[in-house]
Amino acid sequence: MFNNLSEKLDKALHTLKGHGKITEVNVAETLKEVRRALLDADVNFKIAKEFTKTVQKKALGQDVLTTLNPGQLMVKLVKDELTELMGGDTVGINLGGSPTVILMSGLQGSGKTTFSGKLANYLKTKKSKQVLLVGCDVYRPAAINQLRVVGEQIGVEVYAEEGNQNPVEISLNAIKHAKANSKNVVIIDTAGRLAVDEEMMTEISNIHKAVSPQETLFVVDSMTGQDAVNTAKAFNDVLNFDGVVLTKLDGDTRGGAALSIKSVVDKPIKFIGTGEKMDAIDVFHPSRMADRILGMGDVVSLVERAQEQYDEEEARKLQKKIAKNQFGFDDFLNQINQIKKMGSMKDLVGMIPGAGKALKDVDIDDDAFKGIEAIIHSMTPAERSTPSMINASRKKRIAKGSGTSVQEVNQLMKQFDQMSKMMKMMQGGGGRKMMQMMKGMR
Incomplete structure (x- = not known):
């Protein structure tokens, strides 16, 4: 979503990084690149010109805040002005009338x-x-x-x-x-x-x-x-x-x-x-x-989507399974399905701050889980509920049935084992510490 514009704006705003203060010269240089990025994105020339003029006026009309460097201040000003340009406030749909x-x-x-x-x-x-x-x-x-x-x-x-x-x-x-x-x-x-x-x-x-x-x-x-x-x-x-x-x-x-x-x-x-x-x-x-x-992600929307898929009763059952070391591949599959219901993988990655920029050249396919799902579906119900029983011969059969290699099956088993250990740890003191940290951030 807006990848080219994001990349060009990032380059434009990067020119201010490292400067000790905002000056007419470095602001003009930065905003010239911002205007070029907007025009390349097919923004109306008059709007692009007015946009950069407003940002320049705000940048030169105030002292740099002590907690922000010039680059950070410019990002904030551009972000605020982009928000205003797109409407400022969220406007909902009118559901009056009968019908x-x-x-x-x-x-x-x-x-x-x-x-x-x-x-x-x-x-x-x-x-x-x-x-x-x-x-x-x-x-x-x-x-x-x-x-x-x-x-x-x-x-x-x-x-x-x-x-x-x-x-x-x-x-x-x-x-x-x-x-x-x-x-x-x-x-x-x-x-x-x-x-x-x-x-x-x-x-x-x-x-x-x-x-x-x-x-x-x-x-x-x-x-x-x-x-x-x-x-x-x-x-x-x-x-x-x-x-x-x-x-x-x-x-x-x-x-x-x-x-x-x-x-x-x-x-x-x-x-x-x-x-x-x-x-x-x-x-x-x-x-x-x-x-x-501006590559800052959208954590609020990501959390909202996650909450929509959150089932409290299922979460309690899962906690009990993790505590008893009974977390299996069927549970893993359920977690994958919940993630898929949240939307396209590319869209979800774009909501994670910094991830869109870090993975800009990576093609994130909505079928990213297809190979994992094929491997799990090739397991017997007993193997899915008790992963520890999967030995070398079973891995060969699973690989053949899923159209994958034994190496890919091994890789999934290793990732699953690491995830299970991490989830177990989260149930203990590590989880409590993280919850306390999150509460402190509210």
Whole structure:
């Protein structure tokens, strides 16, 4: 996520490291590189210029704090300004109305249908809402089928009317259906359209007037950069939408859309799409995103995701097993599955401070656990529960069954043994000391 921008900003801010104080010369030199990094990320020239001008004014207008060196101060100023540029505060979704009506808009191929499903899944699982998805893309072949597949995948009803080519009628009928069937959120997936297509823009304006949505969201493919910002302005002039959704942030995103869109349309980014899976959706937090862009990670989001997967009862059972030296490969497999549910590995690594920079050239595949899982699945139930019984001949059989080598099986056994010892140690004094340290950090 924003890897190129992060790398260039890191190089730009590195020029101040080692200086004893901030001067007009070294600030100008640093901010020249910062501006270049922003322009390379496809940020609007006027916005990039204004950004560096504001940071320069703040840097030269104050004494260097005693606890910070010039490099650290500049990082803080850039971080604060990036946060403001992306909106400052986190803005949630409006779930008023009975039912809440959410209208999706955007260009064709921006990811509206997939995101409609992600949003439905988010509202169903995180907000305990009864959601109805509505298919109003009456032009694109198989659009309704795609929405039905998405709905089936997440267990959400899809409303569509075969043969009806009037999206305004379909939307109004869907809201009646929602009221009659105790649905408290209606998400209307509309056809993709170009801002220059007057007829299509009139159509979505008519849908908007007819349903009076609590939320109108503009979905942007973040890989399109500055073009997406210009399109957002054209759509906003017609719809006066409530917020922006940035999709495909897991791709090779330059960052221009995320950094420019708030300044241009004065509407908050509300959600981001971070992968292909239906749970790959995050509320947009400007401050956390600024941290990630500057390589500081996002520990808060990482902890939140971990807490979502945390099962207190399972944790107690696991503690007992560890205490009795009964931690086996089935338990290990459960831990892997919990990590996988937290999101893509690349995204998770990006949330660890410094890890994104350290592993920038390492391709972190979501199938990173595939080999480990294959080895464990090739073990018998007895071997998984009692790893100590796995001898040389059993290792050969496991390697053959999993399509791996004996060396890879040995490596996993060694890692598992080390992890088991560490977990056992954490249950003793070491764990208590760590807990005390963590409490002291609150």
